[in-house]
Amino acid sequence: MSKIDPELRKKLLKETKAPFKGLRRVIYIACSGSAFLGLFIMLSQMAGGNEIQQNNLLIQVGACILFPVLFFLERNKEI
Numbered sequence: 001m002s003k004i005d006p007e008l009r010k011k012l013l014k015e016t017k018a019p020f021k022g023l024r025r026v027i028y029i030a031c032s033g034s035a036f037l038g039l040f041i042m043l044s045q046m047a048g049g050n051e052i053q054q055n056n057l058l059i060q061v062g063a064c065i066l067f068p069v070l071f072f073l074e075r076n077k078e079i
Contacts, residue, residue: 021074024074025071025074025075028067028068028070028071028074029071031063031067032064032067032068032071034063035060035063035064035066035067036064038060038063039060039061039063039064042056042057042060
């Protein structure tokens with residue numbers, strides 16, 4: 001019989017099923033913020049009359065979609 005507290009055991013088992021979940025969420029939040037800031041800067045440059053390459057704009061828009069989606073998928077995942 002194990003002498004580990006049942007609550008601690010449950011927490012450890014949850015961590016082994018989804019390691020580094022907290023770190024992944026922090027990275028998703030940081031990357032989302034960076035993507036939205038980059039998109040804001042690109043859009044303000046476009047409004048100022050500068051030319052922006054279309055593929056760079058699409059990369060920023062893709063990042064603005066991808067990272068929040070990954071964050072919400074990670075948040076809603078049941079273990």
